[in-house]
Every structure is written in structure tokens, then in C-alpha cells.
Amino acid sequence: MEIIILGSGSAYGTPYAGNFFGSADKNNDKNIRLRPSAYFKDGEDAFLIECGPDFRQQTCIHNINKIDNIFLSHGHADHIMGIWELTRFSKMMKAPINIFGNEATIKEVKERFSFMFKDGFKEMGDGGVILNIIKPYQDLKLPKTDLTIKTLNFIHKKQEILGFKYKNMVYTPDVAEIPEETKPYLENLDLWIFECDSFEDAKKGHNYLDQALKWINEFKPKRCILNHLNVTIDYNSVSKLLPSNTELAYDGMIVKI
Template identity: 25%
Template sequence: METTLQSTHTDTTSLEITFLGTGTSSGVPMIGCHCAVCRSKDSKDKRLRSSILLRVQGKTIIIDTTPDFRQQMLRIENDRLDAVLFTHAHKDHIAGLDDIRAYNYFQKKPMHVFATKATQKELVREFYYAFSEFKYPGIPEILLHSIEAEPFDVEGITVTPIRVWHHKLEVVGFRIGDFTYITDANKIDQPQLELIKGSKVLVLNALRKEKHISHFTLSEALELIEKLQIPEAYLTHISHQMGLHETISGQLPNHVRLAYDGLVLRVPFKGDQAPKTATAF
């Protein structure tokens, strides 16, 4: 596939972000749909389910394992994975977890998985065989770690959790250095907004233009980016209802772009830059 637009950042010490998928739960094109977006020949209108891969200080971290996880890993030829971070337990964000088995096999160790207690409960229910007392050979090997309110360490990288609301469901966003990633949200309380402030790059969900019960609309996302004075922002978790990538891109402010599958950003990284914590989960 086409390689990618890169951020203007040029520092040699950087956090590299690869967008594995930028679509909503049904992906784009959507099964059975014949709208202009779903029939588009533009590769930027082909969106797998939303997830990103982070490379920093020699470590590789995934945020969410979508139903497309195997395809996403093969597409970018990723042969190393140190940890998985989960935003929440909806199927379009966890369904691919079984395929970490390949990394277990080649790396010969369990996978570190970070999630809230509520998300862990759903992972144990969904992938019960990986957590059973008597394990069948070849199943995923997982070490669960709990996300609380405090910043936490992932392979020597400080990650700050940011609590957001997906209608009435609590979802976790993540800040690493000057980069913040938030998906599946339509409300963020003020104490959590304080944790985002100062980010140089923000990735934020924007489902479509029309109002939605659990996702930011395009206008709501743009308003939040402006409120937080974010200098560089990318929109993700996009549905076919948003419109054609090329058309919508032409309607955005210069510092805001639609993300697309395969896009790579590089953000300068200075190590431990964790902001102060906010209200506990």
C-alpha cells in the first residue's frame, strides 16, 4: 500500500505512530453499502477498524487489537510486539487479541496487556480459554496489568491514562509525551481535559457530521481541538457517512487532517513527560 504522509517533526529521538486502521466498527467500505464512499477507488477511503501501533525507544506497543489485527500486522510486516493497551472492551477494539499467539511463539514469552478492571473482566469472558486453569497448547499467553488513574510504565515508557465517555461507558485514552490518542468518545470531563492540554499532537475520534449518541461529530471534534489549542490534530474512527476523504480534507483547518490507514507520524520524544494525574477511576 501507499506509504504515508509523515509529520513535519524531524527529531531523531521520536515516537513513531502508525495508523493501522481509522474506520468505525463496521469499517469502510461497509458490507452491503453502495454509497460513493464505499465505492471509492481512493485507498484513503478504505478503512479497517481503528487502532495504532507505537514505536518508541526500541519498543513496539499496540493500542487495541481489532477484528482486523492479523491483517494489519501482516500489512505493515510487523514482527515484534512488546505490549497491548486497550481503550475499552467493545468488539471492534478487542476481537483480534487471539492473534497475539504468533508473537508468543516467536518471542517465546507472554504478552503484557494493559486494561482497566472492567475491560479485563470482558477479556476474560471473551477469551476464557486463555485464562482457564488447564490451558490447551498454543492458546494466547497473556499477562494482565491494571490501568488505574496514575501514569503507568510500559516497557520503560510512561503512559498517562485519560478517562473519556463513550455515551455512558468509560473509555481510556492515552498520552505518551506530547502525543495523545482518544477514540470512542463524545464527552471529556474538565479534569481529564487538563491531562490533554499541552499535547503537540492529538488523535481524536470524529465519526460523521450528524449528531451521534456516543461519538464526537466532525464539528464537535474541531471545537474541542480549538478549545485545547492543539497545534496538530488527526481525526480517526471515521464512518462512510463522513464523506470522501479528499472532499472532507479540503474542508478542514490547516492544522487538522483526516487520518488514514498506513499514515505514519513522528513526534519528538523526551522520555518521561507525564502530566499530573486527575480524578481516580
């Protein structure tokens, strides 16, 4: 399996609008971050997690021209605002794209992109977007593939969001709390990719470095990649603080399992 980190940034990317880098060294390309997204490829099968505002740019950079299934962790802008781009993407594919999310996320997608789901909307040609409501702890066989994904429950800003387990790896998006029911699925993973939004606790419902290190020590993944990084995370300086099994994500990072 191969994973491409399409975007390793937080909700606002790095730098922020106005070319603000914060603590991140602007001369290090690994501190240039698009919004969070990852592309998973296993043989001929593939799926995407998150479809944020940089979706078009990310697919162009990495020459991704086929996506049958997209998972959304939750309905915040940095995770769903690329859905409009699927009008052209699915038209090019001449096939519909499945989007999976919990009830609140699918409701948000329908409200923000209501025009895409109205009768008479023809921008997608022979393509289209199919919305699918999924629940935590569900084993989901992906259409058009041989892949099965388990959905997990996490807490972000007091709301339930989804994480995703495939084989013995887990991708966890924005996360402030881990429910007890989820914890057994995180033990002894081959790979855990999860959020480390900031260097210190900003008390905004996101994860931060000290908490990330505690979870790594608690669940003991063989390999851990910290993602969803904001401008307080400088690649070189923070990398020096990490245990040997842990590294920071960067845009274009390729992970092979």
C-alpha cells in the same frame, strides 16, 4: 517517535460488509479503512493501542512481529476481537504479551476469551497473555521498555473508557464527552489523535465533525489527526473543511514526532 495508523475506520470499517461505502468515494484508497488501531515505536521500544478484529491483517501488512504491551481503551468488539490472534503471535515471540485496560475491559476480555485463560490451554506455547487492570490518571512504566504512559478518562456511550498520553501527544479513542479532570492534559499538545466517527451527530455516544472542530479550537493542539472514521466521512471532501493543523487519518499513515 513513529506512529503507524493500522486502522482508521469505525467499528464496521469502510466499506461496511456488503461493500457499502456510503458517502466515501470507493475509488480513493484513503477511504478503505480497517478497524481502529495504532502502533507506537520510540527507538527500540513499541506498544499497540487496540487489538481489533483486523489485528492479524494489520500486523501482516506492516510486518509487525513484536509487541510486548497492548492498551485497550474499552471492551467493544472493534477494539478487542483480535485478542484471539495473540495465541499464535505470542507463541511466535516465545514471550508473554501484557494487555492493559480498565476493570470493565479486562472483565470483558476474560468473558469473551475465557478459553485462553483456562488451565491446560497450550496454544500459546512459551508465550502467553497477561491481563493488567489500570485506572485513569495513572503513570504506567511499561514492562521491558523505558516508556511511561499516562492514562486518561473519557466518556463513550455513558461508560468510562481510557485514553493514553505519551510525552506530549494523546490518543483518544471513541469519545462523546471529556471529563473536567481530563481537560488540562489536552491543552497545547504537540499531537492529538482522536475520534471523528461521523459527519453529523448520530447521537450514538460517538464524536462527530462539528464537535471535533470545537474541541480543536478549545484545546489548540499543534497538530490534530481525526481517526475512527465511518462511511459518512469522505477523505477528500471532509479534508477541505478542516483547519490547517488538522488532517484525517488513513490506513498506513505514518506520523513522525
